[in-house]
Amino acid sequence: MTHRSPTPSPPHPSFPRQAAVEEQLMFLLGYAVMAPSGHNTQPWQFSVHDASVWLYVDPARTLPALDPGGRERIMSCGAALFHFRIAMRHVGITPEVEWFPDRDEEDAAVHMQDVEKGRKALARISMGSPMEPTLADETLFSAIQRRRTHREAFEDATVPTSDLNQLEDAAASEGANLEVLSDADQRSRLLDLAIRANEDMLADADVRRELAEWTASASDDAGVPGSTRGWSRWQTLSAGWLQALPGLGPDPWHRETATIRNAPVLAVLTTTDDNVAAWLRAGQALDHVLLRATSYGLGASFLNQPVKVSRLRQDVRSLCGDDAWPQIVLRMGVATTQAPRSGRRPIPIRKD
Ligand SMILES: Cc1cc2nc3c(=O)[nH]c(=O)nc-3n(C[C@H](O)[C@H](O)[C@H](O)COP(=O)(O)O)c2cc1C
Incomplete structure (x- = not known):
């Protein structure tokens, strides 16, 4: 696999160095x-x-x-x-x-x-x-x-161990741990947990409503546009109407299950504690991993469902070691395509 060579750039040309x-x-x-x-x-x-x-x-x-x-x-x-x-x-x-x-x-x-x-x-x-x-x-x-969240399938290519080691180092440098699951049995147990968790979550009307709100009704400056899931405009609109109704929504998950099973890399980001400080640390570690992965031409997608359902989070814990708190599950691989960019709102400044 070809690594993009890092581009040493001159100090940012438009940084307002003379400004306040x-x-x-x-x-x-x-x-x-x-x-x-x-x-x-x-x-x-x-x-x-x-x-x-x-x-x-x-x-x-x-x-x-x-x-x-x-x-x-x-x-x-x-x-x-x-x-x-x-x-x-x-x-x-x-x-x-x-x-x-x-x-x-x-x-x-x-x-x-x-x-x-x-x-x-x-x-x-x-x-x-x-x-x-x-x-x-x-x-x-x-x-x-x-960097983008890459929700499509990855290329059928092995990710070099040296790259994975660097991603583990990135997480460690922020005080977290990236556990790459290489054992076939561990991978299969995690995927089963993800599928079970997804079913549990989609059975909840509030979850479906919130998904519809942030996916199908994504605006130019927030939410997850259907295009980032490979949906057409029609699929996105219908997902909005149908996701709110039990069992009727176009189930993007079914489409995603095969993609997920073929993930070249499955990894769990963990911390030793589970509190606000640990989550802040995990967020920085996650971002460090994602940016470094991007620099290696790797894409990443999230598979967090089993960490969200507390009874299943315990099962993910036992996959990673009982003294580790799973925070995020990632699917990674060589990205074949560039996912569309999602929108951002203007920088939110507090009025105080
Ligand atoms: C803490 C966290 C949790 C996330 N969980 C999910 C998830 O469960 N499923 C998913 O598809 N994307 C998930 N994402 C990715 C976001 O949807 C994505 O970052 C957002 O839509 C912006 O798109 P971008 O990453 O391409 O810039 C998560 C991101 C973060 C930081």
């Missing part, structure tokens, strides 16, 4: 919002003051049926944080990141509830000392523009 810090930070946020997010909800908000970006959860962008605990919402914010860090390094500035910066509560649990509800910040990112971006930084930065 706030303007520079807004420029860099343009890259943060290109991050992946659950159902393209883009559940982040920012505040730019005191020469820093403050990252918050957007409480208006929730998925009560698909992500009731808000775990994937925090992970999505973590992915935006990683994009932002890479963009800042690309323009030659060290990102200084403080997690949960405005902690003024006596009670840590109360503080975390405020963070999850978007009342307190997840992170503050300031501009540190000048630095020379490394080749790895530049490779990741150039992957930001090309």
Whole structure:
């Protein structure tokens, strides 16, 4: 397989180097919002003051049926944080990141509830000392523009072990673990869990309604357009009407099952804890893995259903080791086509 050679680029030509810090930070946020997010909800908000970006959860962008605990919402914010860090390094500035910066509560649990509800910040990112971006930084930065969630089949080609090792290193560098399942029995157990979980989830009318809302009714700036699933305009429209009715919707899953079974790589991203800090870490690790995979010409798609259904998450745990908390399941391989780009809303700035 051919690796795209990293493109060392000169410091970003349009970065407004002479402008005020706030303007520079807004420029860099343009890259943060290109991050992946659950159902393209883009559940982040920012505040730019005191020469820093403050990252918050957007409480208006929730998925009560698909992500009731808000775990994937925090992970999505973590992915935006990683994009932002890479963009800042690309323009030659060290990102200084403080997690949960405005902690003024006596009670840590109360503080975390405020963070999850978007009342307190997840992170503050300031501009540190000048630095020379490394080749790895530049490779990741150039992957930001090309990365997409790839939901189609992958080429029937083996992914080199050296690439997989690099992806594992990417996750480890963010404090998470990427477990690549190579054993046929493990793979088959995970796929069975994914199919069972999907059936469980689709039996829930609220889940179907939420899927329809974020898929078939995707707008230009949010949601998952049917085209990214290979659907025609008609299939997308009918998915909207029918997904809300039990058993009648065009079942994209059936089409996807064969694709999933043939996935060259199945991997589970895990953390040792399962709390807001772990999810923020997992989101950054996920994004690091996805950008590095993109730089190797690999595509990735999500297979999270068994992690969403708590009773099945326990089974995924036992596949990965009982002291690991599965956060995301990925299907990866050599991408044959470039998936369509999904939309993004304008950078959401808080009014406070
Ligand atoms: C935490 C997280 C969970 C996700 N879960 C799923 C999923 O279960 N199924 C899926 O098809 N895509 C999933 N995605 C991918 C998003 O749908 C995708 O990032 C979004 O639509 C934007 O498209 P893009 O990744 O091509 O930019 C997930 C992304 C994140 C960050």
